[in-house]
Amino acid sequence: MSRLIFLVLAVGIGACSPTAQPVNYYKSHPAILEKRLTECVAQFEQSKDCINAKTAYLEVHHLPIE
Structure with a gap:
């Protein structure tokens, strides 16, 4: 039963x-x-x-990446 719940959550x-x-x-x-x-x-x-978008923004604007 717990495997079924996990599978449903993972797929969702x-x-x-x-x-x-x-x-x-x-x-x-x-x-x-x-x-x-x-x-x-x-x-x-x-x-x-979102991390990739932030990284792209920082690189485009020549800002230091955290």
């Missing part, structure tokens, strides 16, 4: 997670970068995709 969480775009993608698409970064900040999201 996986279905909601978008594929993370690479840093170079965001660097090549500034409008999408701005939109995604705004979403990440508004939702306090720390997904791989």
Whole structure:
């Protein structure tokens, strides 16, 4: 029974997670970068995709990466 619950939760969480775009993608698409970064900040999201968007922003603006 516990395996079934775990499986349902894992599938549910996986279905909601978008594929993370690479840093170079965001660097090549500034409008999408701005939109995604705004979403990440508004939702306090720390997904791989948001980390990549933040990294791209910092690299584009020649800011130190934390």
